[in-house]
Amino acid sequence: MPSTASNRLLARGSWAEAQRVASVLRKETVGGALLLLGAAIALVWANSPWAESYETLRDTRVGPASLHLDLTLGTWAADGLLAIFFFVAGLELKREFVAGDLREPRRAALPIAAAVGGMAVPALIFVLFNLGGADGALSGWAIPSATDIAFALAVLAVISTHLPSALRTFLLTLAVVDDLLAIVVIAIFYTAALDVPALLLSLLPLALFGFLVQKRVRSWWLLLPLAALTWVFMHESGIHATVAGVLLAFTVPVVRSEAAGGPDAGPGLAEHFEHRLRPLSAGFAVPVFAFFSAGVAVGGVSGLGESLGDSIALGIMFGLVAGKAIGITGATWLVSRFTRAELDEQLSWTDVVGLALLGGMGFTVSLLITELAYGAESESYDHAKVGILAGTVLAAVLASVILRLRNRRYREISAQERVDVDADGIPDVYEAPEDIGPARPLWRTVDDDAEHDPDRRGPAPSAQPRPPFAES
Structure with missing residues (x-):
């Protein structure tokens, strides 16, 4: 008996959600192009005769030493600018689960399960490659678990402009959930020492920020200092400062209050902040982070071969490509197997595999975890970067081949929707x-x-x- 619309996996969502996701994709696509440009400039510069000037720029310290904030530009990009990125990601996720199509548990189960599978299997593959390896190699187990939203969506826009709205929504939500789970991993497993007083102090400006936004206060001169204080205390506590961005985002209301007309009165404060900050995140914060993080000297063809032969690089590369494909597709199949839901009749499992391969484009959060796992000056750090870049490129190529082969079918579905x-x-x-x-x-x-x-x-x-x- 054919499944109804209520129990189809990756079925078409609401028209309002399709329009909103299309708007988000347009902004993230531009950000993905800028991210790629920043990474390319860093790679070329780091492997040029002027490589020393790149390292000097990256390691230049800026900030007040009295507050322990005399950080390098590279650290400011990783700890500070990425907090903006995770604030926007947190707003996106909260909106999906409060006012979007994913407020229905039936729809929310699939991207959550796919994100968990897409993190667990790559981590397992990395561990298998590095059992009995060099000391400290296993500390990078979480590197291949992250999906880069901007990169994946930029590639998606180039290779398949007619992708059905349900698949685009699935990829966007999967990537956001994936990144936020990665932040949880960072907070739990990559916090070397915890300063409890500083952590408790961070809760004070966080609570005041939450109180003001719940009262629908939009004044930047009130909210921005509180957000900055939350970030500073979180940084001092030993937990990675980007966690502050997620916590701040979760305090922002998504729908309007009843006094202001309720959910039907238009977008809430979360959408207002997202509209203002997404261009800053996608157009500046993430590309600048990519510029300061992607500059690794590969040492020519021989050096590239040596890096790719390292177990850390191999674990990351196979984790991003095979691990993501197996984890996301397998989790989707398990949801269909144990919930009696079937894949939407317009789609095929080939589409799921292609989308899962796009999930293997790990870059932003993967580079962040690499620095936390191995330190910026170690040889493992450089090998891991090469593995991330190689795995991301390979995943993009394979996803492009599969999704382009299906693009004719996507065009038919897109025409039907219009x-x-x-x-x-x-x-x-x-x-x-x-x-x-x-x-x-x-x-x-x-x-x-x-x-x-x-x-x-x-x-x-x-x-x-x-x-x-x-x-x-």
Whole structure:
């Protein structure tokens, strides 16, 4: 018996969610291009005769020493700018689960399960490659577990412009959940020493920030200092400072209060902040972090071969490519197996594999975990960077091949979603049968106008339908 829309995996969501995701993708695609540009400049510079000047710039210290904030530019990018990135990611995730399609447990189960599978299997593969390896090698087990949102969505926009809205929403949500789980891993497993008083102090500005945003206060001169204080105390506590970005995001209300009209009165404060900060995150914070983190000297062809032969690089590369593909696809299959849900009839498991390979594009958070695991001056750090870059490129190539082969089918689905638009402007495929009104014409002709104006009526129209773009 065929499954109904209520128990289909990756089925079409709501029209409002499809529009919102399309807007997010456009911004993240630009950010992905800038991220790629920043990483490319860093790689070329770090392997040029001027490599020493790149290292000097990256290691330049800026900030007040009295507050223990005399950090290098590279550290400011990793700890400070990425906090903006995770603030936006936290807003995105909270909105999905409070006001988006994922407020339904049935829809939320799939991206959560896929993110968990996409983290566990790559970590297991990395451990298998590094059992009995060099001392400290296993500390990088979480490196291949992260998905880079900007990179994955940029590649997706280039290779498959007609991807169904359900798959795009799935990839976006999967990547956000994945990154936030990675932040939990960082907070638990990569905190060397915990300063409890500083951690407790961070809760004070965090609570005040939460109180103000719950009262719908938008004044930057109040909120920004509180956010900065939360970040500073979190940094001093020993927990990675980017955790502050996520915690701040979770305090922001998603829907309007009843006094302001309730959920139907328009976007809430979370969407307002996201609209303001996403361009800053995608267009500046993440590309600058990529510039300061991706500059690794590979030492020519021989040095590249030596790095790729290292067990750390191999574990990362196979974890990102094979681990993500197996973990995400396997988790999706398990959800379909044990919940009696079936894959949407318009899609195939090939689509899931292609999307899972895109999940193997680990960059931003993977580089962050690499620095925490091995330190910026170690040989393992450089080998891990090479593994991240190689795995990301290989995952992108394989995903491109699979999704491009399916792009004709995506074009058919996309065309179906655009036809039969009513007067309300919503395609019929997003509406229940009882909500579908009279079709809105996509163009008007002289005959259409004459039907409502007796003075303009001419001879009877021909029996042949008039094409929409007939030559005059």
